[in-house]
Amino acid sequence: MSPFLGEFVGTAFLILMGGGVVANVVLNKTNGQNSGWIVITFGWAMAVFLGVYSSQKLGGGGHLNPAVTLALLAFGTFKSSLVTTYLLAQLSGAFAGAVLVWLAYKKHFDASTDADLKKAIFCTAPAIRSPLHNAITEFIGTFVLMFGALALSPSAHSLGSLDALPVSLLVLGIGLSLGGPTGYAINPARDLGPRIAHFFLPIPGKRDSDWAYSWVPIIAPIAGAMSAAWIFSQLN
16 A cells, blocks of 8 residues: 555546546437536536545555645645645646546547537536636635535544545535536646547547646646644634
8 A cells, every 4th residue: 555556546536526527428329428517517526536545555644636735735634745646646637537438438539529528528628618717616615625625524624534425426416516617627636648649549530628728627626635734723
């Protein structure tokens, strides 16, 4: 068991299951095609459950999210010596999980023609493109994630031994309530790792990876998590 292994495996499962449910809903000729937003939000919640649980079992902290790691470093009790390990594990795990989604749904990628829907399996995009407002939405969603996770944890200023189920229900609520405008990335690794995979994978008929938007699900979640951790630290 090791911190790198835990965060890598946990984040890979997060993206495999989360990206997988999106693929099941949007790609042609799947058994779950057009099953809708509720299926996607529940799938992502279960992805978080498996990811957090697996990470903690294998020696990670169950962060799966650079915004969480950096916020705990700045305003919590996270060790600075582990930051690089966590960030590399999260990004590489997210990339690996995205590749596995592509492998699992390879024939359905081949059978689908909508390039935007293919990209949506890997990374987020706004329903209405307005970078400032999109960033505000991602800030708010990640603020709720970070503050909620700290409030649920028995250890103040850290995630401690946080059980996987409460945080997965928290993510379910965020998806249902705040996910519509931007697809609730709320996690830089969740968006960047699969976006890189989308860029490199030989997906037929794919579009560009929309790098012009990619800063929103990186910068805004980090700012949201930092703000939540700081406010939580002032209240406790």
